[in-house]
Amino acid sequence: MDSKIIGEFIKKQRTVKNLTQKQLAEKLGVTDKAISRWETGKGVPDVSLLIPLSNALEVSVHEILLGEKIEEEQKIEKYEETIVNTLTTNKKQISSLHKIIYALFVAVEVVAIYGFTIGADPADAMGLLLGPAFIVTPLVSLLLGLTNISFKLKAIFPWIVLISFFPSNYLYWSEDQAFEVGIMYGLAHLIFSYVFIIAGTGIVKLIKVVIYNIKEKRK
Structure with missing residues (x-):
């Protein structure tokens, strides 16, 4: 997972939905500063916020983690890619x-x-x-x-x-x-x-x- 890519995706989808940072923050029960941190790649949403965020932006949790929209025919391939990347990141952190x-x-x-x-x-x-x-x-x-x-x-x-x-x-x-x-x-x-x-x-x-x-x- 790349926090900057995720942040850019959140910002893009928020803009598409015509939501301000404050409006999105209110939907999620967080501050607009938290949204700003995500969008600038200085942090990522907490796991507990992924589903509410995906609902607010009308994208899947998988797309948020990947940082891009996924075409139907690419879903299986992208799911596998995300799993591998997540496991690799976790392994490095544990190491x-x-x-x-x-x-x-x-x-x-x-x-x-x-x-x-x-x-x-x-x-x-x-x-x-x-x-x-x-x-x-x-x-x-x-x-x-x-x-x-x-x-x-x-x-x-x-x-x-x-x-x-x-x-x-x-x-x-x-x-x-x-x-x-x-x-x-x-x-x-x-x-x-x-x-x-x-x-x-x-x-x-x-x-x-x-x-x-x-x-x-x-x-």
Whole structure:
């Protein structure tokens, strides 16, 4: 869906019907500013307004979404085109949202790792190492596992954790110790992360199976 094309179509059909923006707005129960936003491509009508708008302009909802009048012989082809475009747009929006959520998970994990390191008490070396491993990493990984983010991205996350953990050790340990500690506890982070991601993913699948079985029994 292209908001500008939709807006131009709404404006054109409103003009054909000899309606002002204010008159159309009154028919729909919105402000004339809302109509102006639609017609300039700065917004699109809410789903709940599509049918009233189509009635007011005497066009189909499909024509509004497509932004053009559809000839009878083109209807099936145009319907398919609209469905494909809508699905493609939704897929892109979901993909972008998933990337943002994923980036937030990564940011939380990295901040936690370095936060534990920078604010660590030298006398509490084990707390420094095990804090992120036993608290933050499992929690973040479990939450990540519960999301609909692709498993490919989920599988990369533990390696990001491992890579992030190594440099943080050099802020606290000597060079030799940092490498040894990085190997030992970095792998612990990696394993914990994978285990809890798989657990979260498994929980989601289990819930889906339970819901499916309940629905089947009700039929």
